[in-house]
Amino acid sequence: MRSVIAMTAALALAGAAAADSVDLQYTGPGNGHSISVVANGTSTSVFAGQLTFAVVNGSGSTGVLLNGSLMTYCIDVLEGVGPGLNTYDLAALEDAPVTAGGIAPAMGAEKAAAIARLYTAAGGDQFGTDNDFAAAFQLAVWEVIADFGTTGATLDIADGNFEVTGSLNAGTQSVLGGLLAAAADDSVAKFGGLGALTNSGFQDQLYSVVVPLPGAAGLAAVGLAGVAFTRRRRA
Secondary structure (H helix, E strand, O other), rough: OOOOOOOOHHHHHHHOOOOOEEEEEEEEEEEEEEEEEEOEEEEEEEEEEEEEEEEEEEEEHHHHHOOOEEEEEEOOOOOOOOOEEEEEEEEEEHHHHOOOOOOOOOOOHHHHHHHHHHHHHHHOHHHHOOHHHHHHHHHHHHHHHOOOOOOOOOOOOOOEEEEEEEOHHHHHHHHHHHHHHOOOOOOOOOOOOOEEEOOOOOOEEEOOOOOOOOOOHHHOOOOOOOOOOOOOOOO
């Protein structure tokens, strides 16, 4: 597994101060798949999966602790990562993304809570080496931001403000269905310590100040007795 930032549970509860910022340099994709989608009426081909960054010049109580290697997921599907070092502000997830180019700027508390349930359900496997799982997790994040809580909409990648137009393999489809079910299930615990890295000109990123442990160990770590989402672990 690629190096990711791991911190204590206390940091997850503390949150990021408004003044916190970091400089990010994109170092490449992790695991995932390239997939054709339509977002807010715009057709495009995107990489759905893990993104890796080098973090330097962190400031503020949380920003300084992010220096190093960081793995994220995109929350701004129609924007792109920029070349070289770019300064990002640390923001509450519900206050991101910040640009009109994304699916739905300022997602709000309801969608942020649904993404926190995705983290719990994934149990850390979103940071593993399974391409299908990484792609499914990213697609679930985009679908939640686009359509969760929208009147008359369901979490369905075949309909709504975000749609997958390319084919998905069976592994990605299977994981995605379970993740979307967990996102909509209020009984699933919300993973703490999520935040957003925002930049008005580039793609905003979802990060966690605590990296979930894989599988059952991760679920125990967040105090979850059971999740209505089962899956077979793949090597």
